[in-house]
Amino acid sequence: MNIYNDELQTTLSKNAPRGTLLPGSRKNKVLLIAIAIIVVIGLIPLIFGVLSQANNPAADAGQNVSSEQLATPQASDSSPATPAASEAAATPATEAKVPAVEPAVAAAPAAEPAPAAPAPPAVDTNLYTVVAGDTVGSIAARFGVNMNEMLAANGLSGYSVIVPGQVLKLTGPAVPLIEPAPAPAAAPAQAAAQAAPAQAPAPVAAGWTIYVAGSGGQSLVDACIGPIHYTPTDAYALFITEHDFCGGWARFSGIGVGQTVNIPGYGTYTVTGRGQVPNPGTTNNVAAVFGGFPAVVLQTCIPGTSQMLVIGLN
Numbered sequence: 001m002n003i004y005n006d007e008l009q010t011t012l013s014k015n016a017p018r019g020t021l022l023p024g025s026r027k028n029k030v031l032l033i034a035i036a037i038i039v040v041i042g043l044i045p046l047i048f049g050v051l052s053q054a055n056n057p058a059a060d061a062g063q064n065v066s067s068e069q070l071a072t073p074q075a076s077d078s079s080p081a082t083p084a085a086s087e088a089a090a091t092p093a094t095e096a097k098v099p100a101v102e103p104a105v106a107a108a109p110a111a112e113p114a115p116a117a118p119a120p121p122a123v124d125t126n127l128y129t130v131v132a133g134d135t136v137g138s139i140a141a142r143f144g145v146n147m148n149e150m151l152a153a154n155g156l157s158g159y160s161v162i163v164p165g166q167v168l169k170l171t172g173p174a175v176p177l178i179e180p181a182p183a184p185a186a187a188p189a190q191a192a193a194q195a196a197p198a199q200a201p202a203p204v205a206a207g208w209t210i211y212v213a214g215s216g217g218q219s220l221v222d223a224c225i226g227p228i229h230y231t232p233t234d235a236y237a238l239f240i241t242e243h244d245f246c247g248g249w250a251r252f253s254g255i256g257v258g259q260t261v262n263i264p265g266y267g268t269y270t271v272t273g274r275g276q277v278p279n280p281g282t283t284n285n286v287a288a289v290f291g292g293f294p295a296v297v298l299q300t301c302i303p304g305t306s307q308m309l310v311i312g313l314n
Contacts, residue, residue, distance in 0.1 A: 127170070128169075129165065130168060134164070135249035139303075140303050140304040141304045143170050147304040207259065210240060211264060212228070213228060221242065224246035226247070228242065236287075237286075237297050240299070244300050245301075248301070257272065270313065272290075274312075275290070278308070289310060298311040
């Protein structure tokens with residue numbers, strides 16, 4: 001069969017006119033065309049690559065440089081050192097650039113300590129300021145000092161009167177009593193009467209008023225309601241009595257001989273004597289001081305002592 005085909009094909013090729021394609025040569029030509037088409041298709045990407053390289057030569061140069069840098073060792077390792085580099089290498093390590101140090105900020109001056117608060121003034125414990133209702137005797141009893149010494153330390157007597165706000169010494173050396181200044185002599189009269197200087201007016205005795213708060217016995221005196229008409233002694237005299245701590249000392253201690261005492265409801269009297277009797281005492285002790293019984297007797301305890309002040313009025 002194959003021999004037949006070969007012979008037939010040879011016969012056909014000899015007898016065929018020029019330009020006529022035989023069946024076998026036609027297949028070959030189709031095959032060549034197909035190959036050519038495949039080659040052209042394969043060349044298309046290559047052609048576009050060449051065109052893109054022509055349009056962007058800088059990118060190729062950068063790629064070449066990068067390739068060379070990756071392929072070859074760094075030029076600084078093999079190239080000779082520049083003069084500047086040589087000088088830097090020759091400079092000793094100690095001359096390496098030292099980072100600048102910022103100047104230290106001056107420390108703020110330490111704040112001056114606040115001045116210490118002034119110490120409170122020392123309080124003199126030997127001084128006392130009188131308040132309303134105080135008497136020398138009550139002050140002496142409160143602070144445990146001797147009343148007579150306290151009077152002497154302040155230049156006071158049993159007749160002195162203290163007032164609120166007055167500052168007293170509790171103890172201390174005796175201070176001499178301040179005598180009242182004598183009354184200045186009256187200016188001489190006119191020249192015609194110079195031979196007989198005018199007489200100074202007689203001093204007028206100061207007056208006191210004692211208000212009696214009630215009448216009764218010791219319970220009323222102890223109630224501290226004020227001076228009491230002590231009725232148990234009416235057989236001897238009119239006794240006006242008050243405790244020192246109730247105000248009797250403050251009321252009676254300044255009354256002196258010669259002064260006038262007004263007792264509303266009882267009359268006006270003149271002081272004829274002062275003295276002291278034991279506490280407790282008796283009417284006989286009072287009579288011994290005055291040589292009998294005066295019309296009125298004012299009496300109160302002397303603070304800090306076991307004595308009573310008695311004042312006779314007539």
